[in-house]
Amino acid sequence: MTGPGDSDHIHEEVTMSKDIETTEKRAIEQGEETTWAAQTYEPAVDIYENDSALVLQADVPGVRREDIEIDLDQDVLTISGRVALDDYEGLRPVYSEFNVGNFFRRFTLGETIDQGAITADMAEGVLTVTLPKKEKAQPRKITVT
Amino acid sequence: MSLLRFGADSFDNILRLQRALNRSLDHPFFGLGGTPSGRGVYPPLNIFEENEGDAIVLKTEVPGLTRDSLEVEVVGNRMTVAGVREIVSPEGEFRYHRRERQAGEFRRAFRLPYEVDRDTATASYRDGVLTVRVEKAEAVKPRKVQIS
Numbered sequence: 001m002t003g004p005g006d007s008d009h010i011h012e013e014v015t016m017s018k019d020i021e022t023t024e025k026r027a028i029e030q031g032e033e034t035t036w037a038a039q040t041y042e043p044a045v046d047i048y049e050n051d052s053a054l055v056l057q058a059d060v061p062g063v064r065r066e067d068i069e070i071d072l073d074q075d076v077l078t079i080s081g082r083v084a085l086d087d088y089e090g091l092r093p094v095y096s097e098f099n100v101g102n103f104f105r106r107f108t109l110g111e112t113i114d115q116g117a118i119t120a121d122m123a124e125g126v127l128t129v130t131l132p133k134k135e136k137a138q139p140r141k142i143t144v145t
Numbered sequence: 146m147s148l149l150r151f152g153a154d155s156f157d158n159i160l161r162l163q164r165a166l167n168r169s170l171d172h173p174f175f176g177l178g179g180t181p182s183g184r185g186v187y188p189p190l191n192i193f194e195e196n197e198g199d200a201i202v203l204k205t206e207v208p209g210l211t212r213d214s215l216e217v218e219v220v221g222n223r224m225t226v227a228g229v230r231e232i233v234s235p236e237g238e239f240r241y242h243r244r245e246r247q248a249g250e251f252r253r254a255f256r257l258p259y260e261v262d263r264d265t266a267t268a269s270y271r272d273g274v275l276t277v278r279v280e281k282a283e284a285v286k287p288r289k290v291q292i293s
Contacts, residue, residue, distance in 0.1 A: 047243040088149050088193075092193055125206070
């Protein structure tokens with residue numbers, strides 16, 4: 001054990017994680033999907049489908065509600081989020097384990113979506129987009145009489 | 146290492162932050178000689194010094210938690226960050242197309258290179274980013290000495 005002042009660096013003492021592991025933030029290859037010079041990341045997503053809708057949840061830490069853009073063009077859903085930087089003003093990085101950047105991800109949807117009924121919500125850096133299926137795409141229950 | 150100062154161009158600002166973080170990846174502030182670094186451990190942390198170096202600011206991306214499930218402790222030069230992330234399954238019948246987000250429990254405790262003043266510690270959780278700010282102990286704060 002070293003006491004305070006004996007070392008000039010961070011000394012990790014306890015690391016515990018259960019069911020959760022660090023996966024590197026997935027950086028988008030430069031020029032592949034955007035022409036931005038800065039590094040952009042792909043958010044981790046969960047997507048599930050039920051009878052009435054497709055629901056997408058994306059981890060976009062550091063992005064504020066007003067800085068999220070959701071676009072559905074035909075069957076291509078695009079999500080982009082601009083990370084807020086004002087908190088970093090006047091800081092000097094001394095130790096770093098991850099980088100910070102905007103988020104971007106694009107999906108081709110297999111379902112016909114009711115464009116006008118799309119809703120989105122942001123809470124604690126998690127974006128939830130609900131994409132209701134168009135009536136005709138919903139399974140119909142036919143009762144045999 | 147220089148202080149982050151941002152201008153009006155947001156892409157330029159992002160680049161500036163990314164370059165600064167890249168440069169600090171191999172800064173001796175974290176343990177190289179035999180001490181395990183936090184690389185590969187959840188959640189990854191970034192640590193900054195504020196202005197004149199009087200305070201340190203820790204930031205970590207832990208989206209989708211509740212404030213109640215987060216725990217931050219500062220004692221001496223030791224800091225602990227812990228939390229639990231739950232992902233609630235949707236109700237009714239559903240099927241997953243993709244499942245990439247992780248849930249679970251984490252705890253990281255580490256010692257900083259200097260003593261901090263725990264009475265000054267504040268923590269905030271906003272947009273899925275946990276920020277902890279704490280001032281260095283008086284004895285290790287940099288002091289400008291007036292020349293008389």
